[in-house]
Amino acid sequence: MKKLAALLIGGIFALSVSSVFAADLSCLKCHKTMEKLSASIKKSGAKSADELVNFLRNKSAKKALHKSVKDEDIKKAFEAAK
Numbered sequence: 128m129k130k131l132a133a134l135l136i137g138g139i140f141a142l143s144v145s146s147v148f149a150a151d152l153s154c155l156k157c158h159k160t161m162e163k164l165s166a167s168i169k170k171s172g173a174k175s176a177d178e179l180v181n182f183l184r185n186k187s188a189k190k191a192l193h194k195s196v197k198d199e200d201i202k203k204a205f206e207a208a209k
């Protein structure tokens with residue numbers, strides 16, 4: 128029983144830590160590293176998280192590739208890339 132509780136607490140801890148470090152960002156499935164992703168974000172010229180969402184949704188030539196990503200993840204990526 129104690130072991131189970133420890134596993135549960137460990138799991139919750141690991142989840143909360145990974146969201147802080149953006150390691151679970153859906154973007155990284157395709158953009159292999161945070162460095163490369165930051166470079167693409169900078170190149171897009173977006174100056175705020177909302178501009179980046181607008182860019183990827185409406186303006187980018189690659190918008191079809193980004194249909195499945197969440198706004199929340201785009202914003203997180205912007206914050207992480209700054």
Ligand code: HEC
Pocket residue numbers: 152153154155156157158167168170171183187188189192193196197200201202204205
């Ligand atoms: C299904 C795969 C996939 C996912 C998931 C994905 N991307 Fe992309 N993205 C690409 C590809 C392919 C390109 C074009 C090649 C490149 O720039 O690496 C691209 C290009 C970009 C560009 C440059 C676009 C342009 O028109 O200049 C930005 C910015 C970007 N992605 C941001 C993100 C962010 C932020 C996320 C997560 C919220 C994300 N991508 C998730 C595949 C993906």
